[in-house]
Amino acid sequence: MSILVDSETRVLCQGITGSQASFYTERAISFGTRMVAGVRPGKGGSTHLGLPVYDDVLTARSDTDADASVIFVPKDRAADAILESIDAEIPLIICITEHIPVLDMARVRERLDGSSSRLLGPNTPGIITPEECRIGIMPRQIFRRGRAGIISRSSTLTYEAIWQTTDAGLGQSTCVGIGGDPLHGLGFVDCLEMFGSDPETELVVLVGEIGGTEEERAAEYLDSREFGKPVLAYIAGEHAPTETRMGHASAIIQSGSGTAATKKAALAAAGVHVVDSPVEIGATAKSLIT
Amino acid sequence: MNLHEYQAKALLRDYGIKIPEGRVAESPEEAEAAAREIGGEEWMVKAQIPAGGRAEGTFKGQDLKSGIRTVKTLVNVGADARSMLGRNLITAQTGPEGMPVERVYVELAVKVDREVSLSLLMDEFNQSFVLLVSPEGGTGIEDSLTHRPDAVAAVPVSLAQGPDAAVLDAALERYGFPENQAESMRDLARKMVALARERDLTLLEINPVGITDGECIALDAKIIADDNALYRQETLLRMEAEEPASGNRRRASSDGFNYIRMGGDIACMTVGAGLSMATLDALVHFGGRPANFLDLPPDSKVNRVTSALELLLGGDGIRCLFINVFGGGIMRCDTVSDAIQVINRVRPFRVPLVVRLAGTNSELANRRLREGMPGVVLAPNLAEGAQLAVQLARTGKTADPRAQEGWLQKIIQRVSGQVQEGRG
Numbered sequence: 001m002s003i004l005v006d007s008e009t010r011v012l013c014q015g016i017t018g019s020q021a022s023f024y025t026e027r028a029i030s031f032g033t034r035m036v037a038g039v040r041p042g043k044g045g046s047t048h049l050g051l052p053v054y055d056d057v058l059t060a061r062s063d064t065d066a067d068a069s070v071i072f073v074p075k076d077r078a079a080d081a082i083l084e085s086i087d088a089e090i091p092l093i094i095c096i097t098e099h100i101p102v103l104d105m106a107r108v109r110e111r112l113d114g115s116s117s118r119l120l121g122p123n124t125p126g127i128i129t130p131e132e133c134r135i136g137i138m139p140r141q142i143f144r145r146g147r148a149g150i151i152s153r154s155s156t157l158t159y160e161a162i163w164q165t166t167d168a169g170l171g172q173s174t175c176v177g178i179g180g181d182p183l184h185g186l187g188f189v190d191c192l193e194m195f196g197s198d199p200e201t202e203l204v205v206l207v208g209e210i211g212g213t214e215e216e217r218a219a220e221y222l223d224s225r226e227f228g229k230p231v232l233a234y235i236a237g238e239h240a241p242t243e244t245r246m247g248h249a250s251a252i253i254q255s256g257s258g259t260a261a262t263k264k265a266a267l268a269a270a271g272v273h274v275v276d277s278p279v280e281i282g283a284t285a286k287s288l289i290t
Numbered sequence: 291m292n293l294h295e296y297q298a299k300a301l302l303r304d305y306g307i308k309i310p311e312g313r314v315a316e317s318p319e320e321a322e323a324a325a326r327e328i329g330g331e332e333w334m335v336k337a338q339i340p341a342g343g344r345a346e347g348t349f350k351g352q353d354l355k356s357g358i359r360t361v362k363t364l365v366n367v368g369a370d371a372r373s374m375l376g377r378n379l380i381t382a383q384t385g386p387e388g389m390p391v392e393r394v395y396v397e398l399a400v401k402v403d404r405e406v407s408l409s410l411l412m413d414e415f416n417q418s419f420v421l422l423v424s425p426e427g428g429t430g431i432e433d434s435l436t437h438r439p440d441a442v443a444a445v446p447v448s449l450a451q452g453p454d455a456a457v458l459d460a461a462l463e464r465y466g467f468p469e470n471q472a473e474s475m476r477d478l479a480r481k482m483v484a485l486a487r488e489r490d491l492t493l494l495e496i497n498p499v500g501i502t503d504g505e506c507i508a509l510d511a512k513i514i515a516d517d518n519a520l521y522r523q524e525t526l527l528r529m530e531a532e533e534p535a536s537g538n539r540r541r542a543s544s545d546g547f548n549y550i551r552m553g554g555d556i557a558c559m560t561v562g563a564g565l566s567m568a569t570l571d572a573l574v575h576f577g578g579r580p581a582n583f584l585d586l587p588p589d590s591k592v593n594r595v596t597s598a599l600e601l602l603l604g605g606d607g608i609r610c611l612f613i614n615v616f617g618g619g620i621m622r623c624d625t626v627s628d629a630i631q632v633i634n635r636v637r638p639f640r641v642p643l644v645v646r647l648a649g650t651n652s653e654l655a656n657r658r659l660r661e662g663m664p665g666v667v668l669a670p671n672l673a674e675g676a677q678l679a680v681q682l683a684r685t686g687k688t689a690d691p692r693a694q695e696g697w698l699q700k701i702i703q704r705v706s707g708q709v710q711e712g713r714g
Contacts, residue, residue, distance in 0.1 A: 139618035156562030156564055156565035
């Protein structure tokens, strides 16, 4: 078992003819991901990387039964690409594009609520269920199928956490990057819920960072129930210079939240094993389930 | 992008929001002329920096208090402008160096019956926008939220439809706004939402809003525009261009990367904000003192990495350079190793260099460094890399392992024999 994606997941790629999209689609195919189609307005009817290309998501979906879409569309059109997939009722949308304007994402959020789609990202490195399905831009060969569920906000730090759980011999059930943008789709709580009911996942590693409110929400969620599995968290940025925290707007709304200290305290109070340093992720994770 | 008050007010005026009559001035003479043109008997002289807390601010190296002053004569408008221009204003939001004042805003002092505040901002917790209404103006909204949450009402906002009418009405009633004032506040709130939506603003704070005879006037305004949307905002791009090259840097990255000095002795270079922060945490965890925060974007090419390295090596008191990169996405480790070798050819490293490369193309990159630059310490993981950097900074030895003795020699031999992580 795993969450969100497995060997049955049928994936289409929006913006497939771009160089990044082509590069990562080829890698996904060689990994064994079931890539079934590409979408590129104006290129419908052609073939790219051996996949049929469609003008729009709806036709691609009805022709190929795709149940996930990965988006590599430039930032000025990415929000519209997400909306197109929501309209086509794609169950899982993964938006790799970064630097999407916040107001565009506010528009996406308003449409996402009540829809039948789940969104990962934007600005996510993607999602991997080792040996089954790889969607996105995470590096190869740092994965190993196993027992830890990984949820992270930052791309490069996700790789670090994944590598440490591989190095510690634990491996991963599924690794999810929720993306670093302030307005986004699935959050820590959604992923915790799914990992909580996934029998293969024996512990969850949460990789958070300063700013935003994902960690506080996760703490609230874990505090209010018997989660039943150990959760380990590392929050990046305790020793970051204060200037890196733009934080004004987001810190205002949830006063007292947003710093590494408050996030760590909230998670610890909810029974999470919080490590102070990123170098302790692997060994601590191992000690929690062996 | 943080706007200056004068820029924020120009946007407000464009959207039909009333502001006091005002002019921008770059010299004392211009300031005095501006006040004369505006007319009246009392003016505000306001230092223009893109940060808040100006009224309580102080000028660097001076006894002068406050970047916002009320002045009653034309001569004093010029004198106060002279005392602000060209100096650094330090406020709670600027850091210890403050920000240079290159313009003042001269504005008619307006008497109002009541001061309140309205702030429209992104609410990450609810993943939407929210309008904060407070019956108190002038004080920091952050302060009110922390100490007196009763003094702030949060109104949900749909960018398409505006503020939630029922919640807004309830807040206005709770804070005792008579109907003529309430109507003016509702109108102001609607205009604020339209402005934020059409100009891609993530924060629009009018504080205080002055109210006289049921009419609202924006006495001060703070605006943060979304950097990611500047490509489609010509007005904002023009405002950004108004900033002199030597002046305040309002965008986080101008050279294509985010660099902040921290004063320690271990220079650090990483790709990605998350791993950059983690690298600092790891160094501090082992007792080190990072010299900087530097986050290179993943699409960096060799030339950007070399300019980042040159910037780092130019810092004072650097005793070690720690490079920690996890290749992935479009960042490949050989980009980093190539940049290191380019720099080394031009200007050989004079401080010890600890390099940890993992992920995409790390094997290739590590081999190139091992063969091309035997003096570089290659670390197999973050823990060892951070420890080595801390120890090297402490002992101050050279980077060349042939010159090393004892424990360091052993560690280096051990780690360079097992660099195999994350084969790309």
